[in-house]
Each structure stands twice: as C-alpha cells, then as structure tokens.
Amino acid sequence: MLTSEMIRPDGALVQVSDLEVTQFGPAVEVKNENERVIISGVHGAMVLQWAGDHTVRISGVRASWAEIGPLPSYAAVLPGGGPESSLETLETENAIEVSSGQLRVRIEKQTMSFIITDPAGNALTNRHQYYTGDNHLQCRGGITDGAQIYGLGETTGFLNKRGERYTMWNSDVYAPHVADMESLYQSIPVLVHHHEGKAFGLFVDNPGKIIFDMRANREHFRIDLETGDLDCYFTAGPALKDVVSRYTALTGRMDMPPLWAAGYQQSRYSYMSQEEVLELARTFRAKEIPCDAIYLDIHYMDEFRVFTFDPVRFPDPKGMITELRKLGIRVVPIVDPGVKMDEKYGVYRDGDRRDYFCKTKEGLSFQGEVWPGISVFPDFSDAEASRWWGDLHRFYTDLGISGIWNDMNEPSVFACESKTMDPDVVHGNNGMPITHGQWHNMYGLGMSKATYEGMERTLNGERPFVLTRAGYAGIQRYAAVWTGDNRSFWEHLAMFMPMSMNLGMSGIAFCGSDIGGFEHSTTGELLVRWTQMGAFSPLCRNHSAYKTLYQEPWRFGPEVEEICRQYISLRYRLLPYLYTAFNEASQSGLPIIRSLAMEFPEDPRGYTVSDQFMYGDSLLIAPVYRPETEHRVVYFPPGEWIDFATGERLEGGQHRMVHAPLEVLPIYVKAGSFIPMTSPEQHTSDAGWRDLIMCYFSGAGDFSSEYTLYEDDGSTSRYRQGQYNTLIFGAEEQELTLRLTYRYEHQAYGNRRKSVLLVIKNMASMPKSIEGLELIGSVSELEQVHQGWAYDALRKECHIRIPQQQLWEVVLNK
Known part of the structure; x- marks a missing residue:
C-alpha cells in the first residue's frame, strides 16, 4: 500500500527530461545518397528518408554520416513505401531543403530545427528540433496556441492530452487506473497535433522507454528517449482522418476478424470447471441473451502450465468445446508467456533444448516468477522461437479453438523490482542481439504476432482471433486489445470513452474494456450502464476478477437482466453496421x-x-x-x-x-444516414445477412447520401481472394420525392437472401405512392411477400420489400 512516505520532502527525483541537452546544430555537412539524405551537425546527425507520399522519416543519431549504416527497423513498420524517385536537395546560405513528391523538409543550418511543407511552401507541421544529452536524445515540437494533442495510445485522462505527461513503458498495472498514471499495458508512441481542423502526426519508432511531456512547457512538447535512436515518422494531414489513414498505411491495419469475435463475450477470473462453463452457456441460451464466446482464465490449466488443461477441473475439453460449438459458443483460453521450469513439462524441455528462451547477459535462461512459479520466457525477437511458439497452438486448434487471449505479456514478472525482465536481459533478435531495455515494448507485439501467425497456419483457412493486453505500434495487425485490469468504478466506465477514441487515433480500431469492471464488485446499475456502452464497443467482453461478485447479466435481478438483454440484442441487430465498420478499418485504418x-x-x-x-x-x-x-x-x-x-x-x-x-x-x-440491421440471433452465423434491413433516417431538408455495405462468410480468409460483396445504397431526398437505389459494386459471395427490406424512418405521413410497387395491407403481411410496401402509422415508418438482385431503384412520392 502506498502512503505519504512516497512524498517525503527529502525525496528529490530527477527525470530524464529535466537533464541538460544540446541542440544538434549547426549543420556542417550534407550528403545525398539518393534514397536518403544525411545532414551532420556538430552534436548529432539527421537522416531523412521518405516512407510514402505524405510521410517522411527523420532519424536523429549521435554519429556522423561516415559512421551511419542502415538504421534499425522494428516490426511496427511495414517494409517498403518509400518514393520511387531520388530525393532532391537544395542548399542556401541559411537553410537546407530536401524534397520528394508531396513533401519538402526545410532545415535551418544554425540550429538544425526543421519544418515540413507542401511543394508550395505551406507549413504542414510545426517546427521541430533534435537535441542530445548524456546517453539520451530529445525531440521538441511546437504546439500551436489553442491546439489539441491526441493519440498516444492507451493513456488515462481526458481526450485532449495537452498538459499531460506519459511514459511509454508497457507495465502490469493492477493499482486503480487514475488520471496521473503515466504507463499502462500498451505503448503506442504516436502523437497527433490538431488545430482548427488541421492535423499532423509524429510516430517515434523506438521500443525502449520514451517520455512524452506536454506539461513542462505549454508552447512545445518534449520527447525523451532512454535508449536508441530518435527515429521519427512525420505524417502530414491536413485532416485527422488523413493522418490516421496514412499512419496505419505505415504500421499496418487490422485483418477482418471472425464474425463471432464481434459478438458478446463472457469472461471471469476464473470459471473453475468444465461443468461451470457448460452451465454458463446453457443459461445464456435459456435466458435468450446472445453470446458468442466464453473465456477460460488461468484455472483451466494444469498447475498454470500453458498448453495444458487441468485433468480434474476440465477432464474432457474436446467434449466441452464440441458441446459449446453446438450452442454457438466459442472458447477463448488465456495463454501467458511464462513457461514453468519443470523438466517433466514438454514445452519447457523442448524450448530449453532449442535455446528459445530469453537470456541473461551471462548466457543463461532468464528466470522470473509468474503464475506457475519460476518460469522462463520465449524470445519473440527471434523468428525461429516465434514460429515454435506459434506452432504450439495446434494444441488448441485441434480441440476446435480458434481464439486466444494473450495476457501478462508486458511481460509481467513477480518479485522483481522492475516488475518485468531485467533491462540487461538479452534478446537474440535474429543474430543482432538487443537488450530488454531497448526492446521491452515490442514483447507483447512479438507474442501476439507469433500467436496469430501460428493460428493461421493451423486453422486451415479459418480466421484466428487474438486478444492482447500488451502491445506496441502495429499491434492492430495481429490482435484486438482491451484496456486491462480496470475496476468497477463509474470513473473507469467514463475513462474508456477518451481512451478508446485515442486508441483509434493511434491505429487500434478493435478495442474494448472489461464491461462491469474487473476488480472491485459491480452493482446492477453500473453493469447496466457499462453494458449499454459496451454494446457499442468494437470488443464487447464482460470480465470480472477472482473473489468479486459474479457479474453475468442475470446476477442482479430481472430488471437489470432485461435491460442488458435488450442492449446486447441491439448489438446483434446492428452487426451489419459494425461488420462494415470493421471492413472500413481494415481498408482505410479509420477507427470504429x-x-x-x-x-x-x-x-x-x-x-x-x-x-x-x-x-x-x-x-x-x-x-x-x-x-x-x-x-x-x-x-x-x-x-x-x-x-x-x-x-x-x-x-x-x-x-x-x-x-x-x-x-x-x-x-x-x-439525418440522411443509412443504418443496416438484421434480425436478432442468439449467436452469429455468417456475415451474408439473411435478413437485411436497411434503415434510412429521413431528414427535414434535402439530403444526398450513400452507404457501402460489406458482407462475406464471416469466418474464412476467402475474402482475401475476392469472395465478398459490397452493396452501395443511395438516397436522393427532396421535398416531394425520395429516390432510393442499391447496386452491387462487387459481388462474389453468395448469400441466402431472397429480398431486402428498406425502412424509411420518420415518415410523418403515408406516401402517396411508390412507383412500381404494390401497397400491402400491413407491415406483418409484408413479411410474407418478396415485393411490396406498407406504412406503419404508429412508428411513422415506411417499409419497402424488394427482391434480392443486382440493381434496384425505388421512387417514393411523398
């Protein structure tokens, strides 16, 4: 327990960002190597490379150009993406200009500060400058008066991060997450500067400890590195959507998840036996509360050994999983990186024999305590070790499991001052050793990457689902994330909203929080409000901790149960909208x-x-x-x-x-929007919506709008070979008429629909006519035919049923 001892007056603390630094300049030499330009200063050098038409990589290093070889590249950044043409340089008395395509970088010779402009000279970023100090590098960037700072991944506090300070260092934080907490589980070092609708982004690709300080000076931010180079990617806007889309083009975008992962998910630390899990699933079905997944926390394992089931608690896992699949429910087991040191344990023996575990500087396997006791940790910096780990997941896929939950992968280590691996632990890094202090934030990403790729290899075309607690930039390519061990506090419900919005602006579209709160015990009222919000979270998972109250939707009486049922069911009715949003995230990087x-x-x-x-x-x-x-x-x-x-x-x-x-x-x-819906189900089946209800929300004025619906089989990778549909719905609304259309832009997936139901909301009076369609007596009668229309005066809705075909047009006369 922390006490006032922590703030004793003799406890002075010097932060890295308080240390003295020296600017890189003045510039003394310029070298153009066609694909990169090196500008050497008295105290450091800048290396400029293009990473796309609107993104430039400006790396700050201590060495002169003669000593600069290829700069390190981490798994966060996708390979390629540079300009096809050579870089151009122009040197004047006071400045150096480097340009290619849409971007120009202007560097002042004296200070080596720089600004990025378009070819016409219009500023796209504020002024930035690099500094060097004793064993660390620093970047300072201007903050415009009145601007907002977004992004920075998984951070507490409000949406605007101006005036805050954060440390990028993946940490197992069980203490209550409060606004002044500088580190959590995910480190996504991307800062977005936004002012009057215009934005630019700055991504610092360094998986060691990084401090982002927007507090010390209101006019600029400081970025301090404890290890490695200052490897910065600047992305031009002008709009926020442009920045996010271009940043995710650099670091990657999510794949389409299996549809079941978009459903409601139930978890607890822990469901203690096979029978408890089966009874839980039967209760969901009996109470008609939709559910697609049940999670197994660490008690399913044999003495917490990963890739095992406890023979007493879970005597027949394959039988359990088969019965759950018949109920439409998937199993998602937890997998931690700590491998129990036990000579009788095959995973340990095999990994030790192959030399796949992280090493101390003396060359021995690093040992740390986690749930199984003294454990060793796979070295995910090594390709062979990662593939070995991924292939171990055949243990799960052979049982019918296609989803994995990665936890404790900061990595968390008990009884250790740093609560993680020692900074001098060595990662093999494919023959280029690197210390844990330099690579720490990559560990969770490496584990999720190994898990996802291993599942892909063993699932025979079925899409894997991975959920991770820890990650780094680029984690969106391999896993969904949740915000870790929150608590059943109203403040934590509120905190998820800005946290998820900033995660989205940091490239992570598939995220969620533990609905109801993990630690502490929830109340019925809090569970209702959290379930309502959670129904609109990309990841919708209820999770609670050991020894807290159970918080399944029926635990707090019939009123709470009914409200939770309604909102979980609403999520399922809106799955066509959510699934289409997932597709947009996979194509453009824009969040949900x-x-x-x-x-x-x-x-x-x-x-x-x-x-x-x-x-x-x-x-x-x-x-x-x-x-x-x-x-x-x-x-x-x-x-x-x-x-x-x-x-x-x-x-x-x-x-x-x-x-x-x-x-x-x-x-x-x-107003003027299309919202696709479907009939509520108890679990997902596929994303070729058998019942497609396209709702158009009519406005009071004239509107013109368009919506593209995405659908595929919801489970396999065949969509990558083009087996999907995109339907474009259009509306032209005027005072006397409403023209609705739909057409297939791409049609290569066969769904089972015979008709499409269009529902026009907010029709104050019955239309005079709908060209080419017969008026049916009532909405209920309309359900029995494939073509026609009806008006619901009570709900002020016009229902139009049209046959499923390639192209259709409806003209409604008001």
Missing part, C-alpha cells in the same frame, strides 16, 4: 469509435468532448456514466439528428439536456 473532432473537423466545440463518441460515421452515442442519474447533457454537432429510439428530430450545433432513465442509452442518428 471516433472522436467528434475526427468526424466534424470544422466544429471546434467538439474538439475536446470526452464523454460521447461517434460509432462509425452516423451514430452518436452518449452513455450515462454517473450513478443515480437520469439526465445528461449531450452535444449535437452541426446538422440534423434523430433520436434512434423515439424518432425525435434535433437541431445540431447545440448542447441539450436529455432524459435517460436506466433503460435508456441516448443514441442519435445523423
């Missing part, structure tokens, strides 16, 4: 949970909103995050908004107090 600043860049009133978010580009979600609260203020960005539940029209550009009793989550739709 988005800040208002990202979606409405011209509206400064939304730049710092931390307590509501956009779900895709059309749904505004405003969770209630305080106890015993039935009202909250919602900010509506410019435009027209429609209450998802009531159909009430609301003008944007204003704050409004809304009523939200326990059973209500405020959800709003941008």
Whole structure:
C-alpha cells in the first residue's frame, strides 16, 4: 500500500527530461545518397528518408554520416513505401531543403530545427528540433496556441492530452487506473497535433522507454528517449482522418476478424470447471441473451502450465468445446508467456533444448516468477522461437479453438523490482542481439504476432482471433486489445470513452474494456450502464476478477437482466453496421469509435468532448456514466439528428439536456444516414445477412447520401481472394420525392437472401405512392411477400420489400 512516505520532502527525483541537452546544430555537412539524405551537425546527425507520399522519416543519431549504416527497423513498420524517385536537395546560405513528391523538409543550418511543407511552401507541421544529452536524445515540437494533442495510445485522462505527461513503458498495472498514471499495458508512441481542423502526426519508432511531456512547457512538447535512436515518422494531414489513414498505411491495419469475435463475450477470473462453463452457456441460451464466446482464465490449466488443461477441473475439453460449438459458443483460453521450469513439462524441455528462451547477459535462461512459479520466457525477437511458439497452438486448434487471449505479456514478472525482465536481459533478435531495455515494448507485439501467425497456419483457412493486453505500434495487425485490469468504478466506465477514441487515433480500431469492471464488485446499475456502452464497443467482453461478485447479466435481478438483454440484442441487430465498420478499418485504418473532432473537423466545440463518441460515421452515442442519474447533457454537432429510439428530430450545433432513465442509452442518428440491421440471433452465423434491413433516417431538408455495405462468410480468409460483396445504397431526398437505389459494386459471395427490406424512418405521413410497387395491407403481411410496401402509422415508418438482385431503384412520392 502506498502512503505519504512516497512524498517525503527529502525525496528529490530527477527525470530524464529535466537533464541538460544540446541542440544538434549547426549543420556542417550534407550528403545525398539518393534514397536518403544525411545532414551532420556538430552534436548529432539527421537522416531523412521518405516512407510514402505524405510521410517522411527523420532519424536523429549521435554519429556522423561516415559512421551511419542502415538504421534499425522494428516490426511496427511495414517494409517498403518509400518514393520511387531520388530525393532532391537544395542548399542556401541559411537553410537546407530536401524534397520528394508531396513533401519538402526545410532545415535551418544554425540550429538544425526543421519544418515540413507542401511543394508550395505551406507549413504542414510545426517546427521541430533534435537535441542530445548524456546517453539520451530529445525531440521538441511546437504546439500551436489553442491546439489539441491526441493519440498516444492507451493513456488515462481526458481526450485532449495537452498538459499531460506519459511514459511509454508497457507495465502490469493492477493499482486503480487514475488520471496521473503515466504507463499502462500498451505503448503506442504516436502523437497527433490538431488545430482548427488541421492535423499532423509524429510516430517515434523506438521500443525502449520514451517520455512524452506536454506539461513542462505549454508552447512545445518534449520527447525523451532512454535508449536508441530518435527515429521519427512525420505524417502530414491536413485532416485527422488523413493522418490516421496514412499512419496505419505505415504500421499496418487490422485483418477482418471472425464474425463471432464481434459478438458478446463472457469472461471471469476464473470459471473453475468444465461443468461451470457448460452451465454458463446453457443459461445464456435459456435466458435468450446472445453470446458468442466464453473465456477460460488461468484455472483451466494444469498447475498454470500453458498448453495444458487441468485433468480434474476440465477432464474432457474436446467434449466441452464440441458441446459449446453446438450452442454457438466459442472458447477463448488465456495463454501467458511464462513457461514453468519443470523438466517433466514438454514445452519447457523442448524450448530449453532449442535455446528459445530469453537470456541473461551471462548466457543463461532468464528466470522470473509468474503464475506457475519460476518460469522462463520465449524470445519473440527471434523468428525461429516465434514460429515454435506459434506452432504450439495446434494444441488448441485441434480441440476446435480458434481464439486466444494473450495476457501478462508486458511481460509481467513477480518479485522483481522492475516488475518485468531485467533491462540487461538479452534478446537474440535474429543474430543482432538487443537488450530488454531497448526492446521491452515490442514483447507483447512479438507474442501476439507469433500467436496469430501460428493460428493461421493451423486453422486451415479459418480466421484466428487474438486478444492482447500488451502491445506496441502495429499491434492492430495481429490482435484486438482491451484496456486491462480496470475496476468497477463509474470513473473507469467514463475513462474508456477518451481512451478508446485515442486508441483509434493511434491505429487500434478493435478495442474494448472489461464491461462491469474487473476488480472491485459491480452493482446492477453500473453493469447496466457499462453494458449499454459496451454494446457499442468494437470488443464487447464482460470480465470480472477472482473473489468479486459474479457479474453475468442475470446476477442482479430481472430488471437489470432485461435491460442488458435488450442492449446486447441491439448489438446483434446492428452487426451489419459494425461488420462494415470493421471492413472500413481494415481498408482505410479509420477507427470504429471516433472522436467528434475526427468526424466534424470544422466544429471546434467538439474538439475536446470526452464523454460521447461517434460509432462509425452516423451514430452518436452518449452513455450515462454517473450513478443515480437520469439526465445528461449531450452535444449535437452541426446538422440534423434523430433520436434512434423515439424518432425525435434535433437541431445540431447545440448542447441539450436529455432524459435517460436506466433503460435508456441516448443514441442519435445523423439525418440522411443509412443504418443496416438484421434480425436478432442468439449467436452469429455468417456475415451474408439473411435478413437485411436497411434503415434510412429521413431528414427535414434535402439530403444526398450513400452507404457501402460489406458482407462475406464471416469466418474464412476467402475474402482475401475476392469472395465478398459490397452493396452501395443511395438516397436522393427532396421535398416531394425520395429516390432510393442499391447496386452491387462487387459481388462474389453468395448469400441466402431472397429480398431486402428498406425502412424509411420518420415518415410523418403515408406516401402517396411508390412507383412500381404494390401497397400491402400491413407491415406483418409484408413479411410474407418478396415485393411490396406498407406504412406503419404508429412508428411513422415506411417499409419497402424488394427482391434480392443486382440493381434496384425505388421512387417514393411523398
């Protein structure tokens, strides 16, 4: 327990960023090597390389150009991407200009400070400057007055990070996550500077300890490295979406997940036996609460040995998994990196014989205590060791498992001052040894990469799912992430919103939090509010800790159970919308949970909103995050908004107090939007929606909009060979008519649909006619035919059923 002893007046502490530094300049030599330019200064050198049309890599090193060989490249950055043409340099009395394509870097000779512009000389970034000190490097960048700082991955606090300070050092943090916590499990060193709708990004590719300080000086930020080079990638905007899309082009984008991973998931530390797991699944089905996955925490293992099942608690894992699959439920077991030192344990013997574990500087296997006791740790910097680890997952896939949960992979080490591996532990790094202090933040990414690739090799074309606690830039290519050991605090419910928005702006689209809170014990009210928000999280998992109250949806009485059922079912009805958003993330890198600043860049009133978010580009979600609260203020960005539940029209550009009793989550739709839905199911089947309900939210004015729906089989990698569909829905709305169209842009996946149901919301009166379609007596009668229309006066909805075909057009006369 921490006490006031921590702030004794004699406890002075010197931070790395407080140490004296010296600027690199003045410049003394320029060398153009065609694909890179080296500018040597008195105290350091800068190496410029292009990493795409809108991204330039500017590395700061201590050596002169004559000593600079190829710079290290970590797994965060995808190979290739540089310009096809050579770099051009222009030197004047006071400056050096380096240019290629869309970017130009102007370096002042005296200080070696630099700014990036477009070819016309318009500034795309603020001024930056590199410094060197005793055993560390520093970057300083200007912060425009009134600007916001976003990104920085998994950090606590509000959306705008200006005035904060964070340390990129993956840490197992069991203490309550509070706003002044500088390190958590994920380290994503990408900073996004945003001002008046224009943005640029700075990614520092160094997996050692990095400090981002936006607190010491309001006019600039400082980035301090304890090890290695200052390897910076600057990405030009101008918009936030441009920056995120180009950053993810550099570090990679998520693959399409299996559809079941988009469903509701239930977990606990731990479900203690096979029978408890089966009874849990049967209860979900009996209560008709949708569920697609149940997690197994460490107690499923034999004395916490990974790649084992406890023979007493789980005597027939294959039989259990088979029965769960019949119920439509997958199993996701936890896999930690610590391998128990036990000569009777085959995984340890084999890894030790092959020399696949991390080493001390003396050449012995590093030993540390975790759940199994004294353990050793695979060296994921080594390709052979990683492949060995990945192939071990055949143990799970042969049982019918296709999802794995990576935990404790910071890596966490007990009874050790650093709570992780010693900094001087050595990673083989494919023949180029590197210390753990230099490579630490890569460990979780390396484990997830090995796991994902191993699962791919053994699943025969089925998509794997990996969930990880620790990661680094690029983790989105291999795993979803969750925000670790939160608590059943209302503050932690609220904290997920800005945390997820900044994770999204750091390239991680597939993220979630432990619904209900992990540690502490939740209440029924908190579980309801968290489930409501969690239904709109990309990852939707309820998880609770050992010795806390069980928090499955039915544990707090019938009212809580019913509300949770409604919102989990709503998530399943909206799966076509979520799955399409996953596809957009895989193609463009844009996140699913988005800040208002990202979606409405011209509206400064939304730049710092931390307590509501956009779900895709059309749904505004405003969770209630305080106890015993039935009202909250919602900010509506410019435009027209429609209450998802009531159909009430609301003008944007204003704050409004809304009523939200326990059973209500405020959800709003941008007028003129398409929202695809489907019939609710108890679990997912495939993403070729048998029942496709395309809802169009009619506005009060004239609208023109388009929406592209994505669908595939939801389970295999065949979509990579082009076996998917994209359907483009269009709307042209005027005072007297509404023209709706759909067409297949790409059609190579055969779904089972016979018709598509179009639902026009907010039709105040029955249409006069719909060209070419017959009026059917009622909405219920319309369900029995493949073509026609009906009007629901109570709900003010017009339902139009049209046959499934390549192309269709509907003209509605108001």
